[in-house]
Amino acid sequence: MDTFIQQIINGLVLGSMYALVxxxxxxxxxxxxxxxxxxxxxLMIGAMIGLTILNILGAHFPEMxxxxxxxxxxxxxxxxxxxxxxxxERIAYRRLRNAPRLxxxxxxxxxxxxxxxxxxxxxxxxPLPFPQLLSTExxxxxxxxxxxxxxxxxxxxxLSMGGLVLLVEKTKMGRAMRAVAENPRVAGLMGVDSxxxxxxxxxxxxxxxxxxxxxxxxxxxxIQFAMGTIPGLKAFCAAVLGGIGNIYGxxxxxxxxxxxxxxxxxxIGDFTGGFLGSHYQDIFAFIVLILVLTVxxxxxxxxxxxDRA
Amino acid sequence: MALLxxxxxxxxxxxxxxxxxxxxxxLAFPFFAQNFGNSWVRIADLALLYIMLALGLNxxxxxxxxxxxxxxxxxxxxxxxxxxxxxxxxxVLVESLINLHPGTGEALAAVLGDDIRTNGIHLSVWFIVPxxxxxxxxxxxxxxxxxxxxxxxxxxxxxxxxGEIIRIFMNNLNDPINITNGPQGINLIDPIKVxxxxxxxxxxxxxxxxxxxxxxxxxxxxxFLFLLLTIATIFMTSRLQHSRLxxxxxxxxxxxxxxxxxxxxxxxxxLLAFSMGASFGGVAGAMFAAFQGFVSPESFSLTESIAVLAMVVLGGIGHIPGxxxxxxxxxxxxxxLRHVVEPLQQQLxxxxxxxxxxxxxxxxxxxxxxxMLTRPAGLWPSPKHEDRPDADSDTKEQSSGVVxx
Numbered sequence: 001m002d003t004f005i006q007q008i009i010n011g012l013v014l015g016s017m018y019a020l021v022x023x024x025x026x027x028x029x030x031x032x033x034x035x036x037x038x039x040x041x042x043l044m045i046g047a048m049i050g051l052t053i054l055n056i057l058g059a060h061f062p063e064m065x066x067x068x069x070x071x072x073x074x075x076x077x078x079x080x081x082x083x084x085x086x087x088x089e090r091i092a093y094r095r096l097r098n099a100p101r102l103x104x105x106x107x108x109x110x111x112x113x114x115x116x117x118x119x120x121x122x123x124x125x126x127p128l129p130f131p132q133l134l135s136t137e138x139x140x141x142x143x144x145x146x147x148x149x150x151x152x153x154x155x156x157x158x159l160s161m162g163g164l165v166l167l168v169e170k171t172k173m174g175r176a177m178r179a180v181a182e183n184p185r186v187a188g189l190m191g192v193d194s195x196x197x198x199x200x201x202x203x204x205x206x207x208x209x210x211x212x213x214x215x216x217x218x219x220x221x222x223i224q225f226a227m228g229t230i231p232g233l234k235a236f237c238a239a240v241l242g243g244i245g246n247i248y249g250x251x252x253x254x255x256x257x258x259x260x261x262x263x264x265x266x267x268i269g270d271f272t273g274g275f276l277g278s279h280y281q282d283i284f285a286f287i288v289l290i291l292v293l294t295v296x297x298x299x300x301x302x303x304x305x306x307d308r309a
Numbered sequence: 310m311a312l313l314x315x316x317x318x319x320x321x322x323x324x325x326x327x328x329x330x331x332x333x334x335x336l337a338f339p340f341f342a343q344n345f346g347n348s349w350v351r352i353a354d355l356a357l358l359y360i361m362l363a364l365g366l367n368x369x370x371x372x373x374x375x376x377x378x379x380x381x382x383x384x385x386x387x388x389x390x391x392x393x394x395x396x397x398x399x400x401v402l403v404e405s406l407i408n409l410h411p412g413t414g415e416a417l418a419a420v421l422g423d424d425i426r427t428n429g430i431h432l433s434v435w436f437i438v439p440x441x442x443x444x445x446x447x448x449x450x451x452x453x454x455x456x457x458x459x460x461x462x463x464x465x466x467x468x469x470x471x472g473e474i475i476r477i478f479m480n481n482l483n484d485p486i487n488i489t490n491g492p493q494g495i496n497l498i499d500p501i502k503v504x505x506x507x508x509x510x511x512x513x514x515x516x517x518x519x520x521x522x523x524x525x526x527x528x529x530x531x532x533f534l535f536l537l538l539t540i541a542t543i544f545m546t547s548r549l550q551h552s553r554l555x556x557x558x559x560x561x562x563x564x565x566x567x568x569x570x571x572x573x574x575x576x577x578x579x580l581l582a583f584s585m586g587a588s589f590g591g592v593a594g595a596m597f598a599a600f601q602g603f604v605s606p607e608s609f610s611l612t613e614s615i616a617v618l619a620m621v622v623l624g625g626i627g628h629i630p631g632x633x634x635x636x637x638x639x640x641x642x643x644x645x646l647r648h649v650v651e652p653l654q655q656q657l658x659x660x661x662x663x664x665x666x667x668x669x670x671x672x673x674x675x676x677x678x679x680x681m682l683t684r685p686a687g688l689w690p691s692p693k694h695e696d697r698p699d700a701d702s703d704t705k706e707q708s709s710g711v712v713x714x
Binding site (some may be wrong): 034035091092095096101102104105106109110111112113114116117120121229230233237240276277280282283285286287290294 | 374376378455456458459462463465466467469470471473474477480481484611615618622626663667670671673674675676677678681682685
């Protein structure tokens, strides 16, 4: 039972990071019907910039509290990621908005390679240690443990998602985003500037990815130029699981995928009689993706159908 | 590209002349290049393997319009099959099986002969190649089956996930039963033999292959073999393109619903595209394993899948000469960079500012973005509109604005 609770906690932590990234995929998909393949690399850029800020803070203000440093790193990473993601949209997607679907997909892969290459040139190709600023002392929760970093991560994720919901439901820009997602042409007729909405969508998605990136680094203590690919893919799986285009779906999908993954990693050995071990953790997301797409392409929350893609 | 013309239908004389000319150049290449050391011929060997891969992927992406980002998985399957069936690795497998399930293990060893416990299986590569094609083809269909309803982005992600799943298995299938030897990879794979002549060269000959009284370096022997296989692949894929099946693929690519309405069995035709494309990858993989003598999961990463896709895109999706050009350019590029750009930087700046590997990535990324923005049909697009995938009728609102000829 203790293992079970522990895996659920791990799953929640992992899942809330997936959810933050999945929101970026799902919002862009909502307004543009396009998978931003480079979104995982925005997460990586966020982590890298966060690390750079932490290193600067560590050198100049060594007495500052760890939690505050981490928050400053996140706040600093957000605008950088926003700029990067908006640039990606401007360079690789805007001119191809009316092109055949293969074209933006390939430029997206190209942008992903370019971002990784730039990161390799700036931060090197070796894994970089991410400073551990918060106490690693585990806190006991009914037989399982959780660290301060993980508590902070869950709190930040909940806060960002709450903020996003408010933004989408209550503000004018949120209403414009929903309108463009529903029908770009009619939204345009009603005076919505779709280009502006799209830029905002990319920027908001990038901000969430930046939060996830810095927290990813804080949680796993090591980051690298290629670190964005797998979380990005899994977050996409989460978005599909929840129902792509639906922001609540992305949140639920992310959490559910995180829990499936950690439970799977915890119990796969028992299920297969020791034949497959926990290092097969990475395959669950893809199996979930294939299952969802074949059984219920609209996902948990969505109404969109996969073959429209 | 006005000099070379490969349109055998409209301009047969010019096309056959250019083909003959190209063949002579290709045949003469190693004799010329070997004067500058074996490394250039080795680069050409690997480039030919990439061209085979790109041609196989072109069947799936170019002809049928199914974006496959896990294509390298089939290459890996072929390579690992060769690794298992033509090296001492099988002995390791039997041993670990005996440790885990003594009954099954002993039975297997008894069926296959006792020799297997010490030496493993050493099948001839020519027996493995059809097996590799078959295995990759079957896996291609398995991958295709759940994705039949998907298109575009979703298909790309699912195939990418499939490629990752295969790689994760290759990386971890060394415990409790050691099939792939994990991250260390499989070593000591037998070289290819043609009519009893060992293409790696006899022992102690310094990698020289003796054919009658004529001797040539091992890399040259492989070069001619791969050239032959590449020509066979070009021949087969171009026949496929103009066959009934090829036309059915184009029909599905351009408008699946219309194709279905015209009586095309879209399910089977799509599965065939996956399966046939994959089998080319399997054969190339088997050749790669025998040529290198070593396979490890590192050679089959997502980056490699993307590199092969970049070759197809850069050259010209759906146009065979274009794909060959793209494959040749991008496969030779990193090596040329390593041999030319790194020493050049050393001379100019006294140090290497940008490593060849980084530069290669940079150029791959730039090529994919710039080609799509400026020449969406590739560097060398097909002269015929129907072979060019630039119409998209899924989404009427987002049509490319190209009026069909």
